[in-house]
Amino acid sequence: MEEVIDKIISDLGEMALLEYDDGGFLEDLPLVTIFFGDPGLIPVSDFPCAYVEPILDDPEQRTTGTDRRSFTIDVSLLIDVRDHDTDEDDESFGSRALVRASYQLRKWYEKRSNLTLEGLAGVNDVSVRETRFVRAKRGTIWAKEAVTTLVIRKTSNRVLD
Numbered sequence: 388m389e390e391v392i393d394k395i396i397s398d399l400g401e402m403a404l405l406e407y408d409d410g411g412f413l414e415d416l417p418l419v420t421i422f423f424g425d426p427g428l429i430p431v432s433d434f435p436c437a438y439v440e441p442i443l444d445d446p447e448q449r450t451t452g453t454d455r456r457s458f459t460i461d462v463s464l465l466i467d468v469r470d471h472d473t474d475e476d477d478e479s480f481g482s483r484a485l486v487r488a489s490y491q492l493r494k495w496y497e498k499r500s501n502l503t504l505e506g507l508a509g510v511n512d513v514s515v516r517e518t519r520f521v522r523a524k525r526g527t528i529w530a531k532e533a534v535t536t537l538v539i540r541k542t543s544n545r546v547l548d
Contacts, residue, residue: 391539393423398495398501399492400418411491415488416435419435422439423439425463436465437462439462439463440461452545453545456541457541461536465531465532466484466485468522482531486533492518510540519536
């Protein structure tokens with residue numbers, strides 16, 4: 388699972404440098420930091436940020452020669468609501484930025500080349516599931532998060548004794 392999470396972190400880093408029209412979210416969510424796992428308290432200086440959180444490592448199928456596993460991974464994009472003030476009376480702080488960025492994330496992993504994480508060894512399939520939009524207190528900061536769930540199926544050779 389570790390190499391899968393590292394690849395997703397790398398992809399987020401790439402998306403953070405691309406403008407919306409090129410498949411990224413630079414103008415909406417210029418990421419400062421991308422964490423491996425939920426860091427809990429996040430310093431103000433690290434917003435906006437993302438984290439890639441392992442949720443489930445599930446054995447799907449085993450044969451004498453291979454193991455097929457399913458990894459459930461949450462990809463969270465976070466903003467400090469104070470940094471996304473708007474002059475619009477009918478718009479919530481930062482919600483549009485999170486909706487746009489999570490849409491780009493979904494589109495990224497629905498591309499044919501990314502269905503196998505660009506050929507990462509053993510990856511058979513990437514499935515984009517739901518995106519949840521939540522508000523959470525992170526220390527002294529009110530943060531909004533867009534949490535997208537990915538399910539990755541991976542086959543590997545079994546280690547025989």
